[in-house]
Amino acid sequence: MSKVVSGLAVSVDGYITGREPGAGRGLGDGTMLFDWYFDGDTPSQVFGGFKLSEPSARVFDALASRVGAVVAGRNTYEDSGHFDGGSPHPAAPLVLLSHRRPPELGERQTLVTTGIEDAIAAAREVAGGKDVGLMGGGVVTEALKAGLVDELVLHQVPILLGGGRPFFRELPEHIRLRLVEAVPAPGVTHLHYAVER
Numbered sequence: 001m002s003k004v005v006s007g008l009a010v011s012v013d014g015y016i017t018g019r020e021p022g023a024g025r026g027l028g029d030g031t032m033l034f035d036w037y038f039d040g041d042t043p044s045q046v047f048g049g050f051k052l053s054e055p056s057a058r059v060f061d062a063l064a065s066r067v068g069a070v071v072a073g074r075n076t077y078e079d080s081g082h083f084d085g086g087s088p089h090p091a092a093p094l095v096l097l098s099h100r101r102p103p104e105l106g107e108r109q110t111l112v113t114t115g116i117e118d119a120i121a122a123a124r125e126v127a128g129g130k131d132v133g134l135m136g137g138g139v140v141t142e143a144l145k146a147g148l149v150d151e152l153v154l155h156q157v158p159i160l161l162g163g164g165r166p167f168f169r170e171l172p173e174h175i176r177l178r179l180v181e182a183v184p185a186p187g188v189t190h191l192h193y194a195v196e197r
């Protein structure tokens with residue numbers, strides 16, 4: 001079975017946005033969370049226009065090339081300008097998890113309103129055997145509660161943002177993680193964990 005993974009850029013105090021994210025303001029005042037996508041000399045082989053440091057490119061492309069479909073939460077979808085009717089990933093279609101139908105959906109976008117299990121199942125159907133990527137702290141927490149997350153990658157940026165949307169919300173019980181790899185790179189440390197079951 002393909003895996004379910006989430007790799008998000010996160011501050012040391014656990015935020016995946018700065019303050020005041022909103023429609024078209026994906027990271028609020030936390031735009032520096034994505035600086036490492038563009039501050040190097042190594043072009044990504046998956047995301048055109050990204051130029052990373054060599055160690056970041058290795059980690060980023062290894063994960064991005066595994067992903068065949070993305071499940072994003074409604075806040076990510078809204079704050080990212082509906083991904084202009086497409087997907088956040090150049091080679092993977094989008095499954096939007098929301099309680100509400102958006103005004104319109106693009107050709108590479110599917111809406112699921114019946115919960116995280118159905119969203120991940122829908123993503124697996126279109127992922128061509130590849131892994132499913134999760135975008136959004138709310139969606140990651142829902143998937144963790146359902147026992148559906150296999151791996152977490154924290155692209156940890158050395159800043160305390162002091163506020164914003166958190167990567168993780170409250171969980172009903174502890175979940176143990178196993179460190180797979182820790183890669184220090186300029187402007188970011190990549191922490192790759194497997195979820196233990």
Ligand SMILES: NC(=O)c1ccc[n+]([C@@H]2O[C@H](COP(=O)([O-])OP(=O)(O)OC[C@H]3O[C@@H](n4cnc5c(N)ncnc54)[C@H](OP(=O)(O)O)[C@@H]3O)[C@@H](O)[C@H]2O)c1
Pocket residue numbers: 007008009010015016017021022025026027033072073074075076077079080097098099100112113114115116135136137138139140142165166
């Ligand atoms: N740092 C990074 O790498 C990174 C990457 C991606 C996104 N982001 C940012 O992170 C933020 C993510 O926001 P977030 O963590 O608050 O939310 P999110 O996970 O993107 O979206 C949460 C919303 O998804 C819907 N949803 C979640 N679970 C559901 C369920 N079981 N059934 C139906 N709908 C469900 C609900 O929306 P409704 O009830 O309204 O339908 C819920 O409020 C965004 O601002 C985005 O720009 C950062």
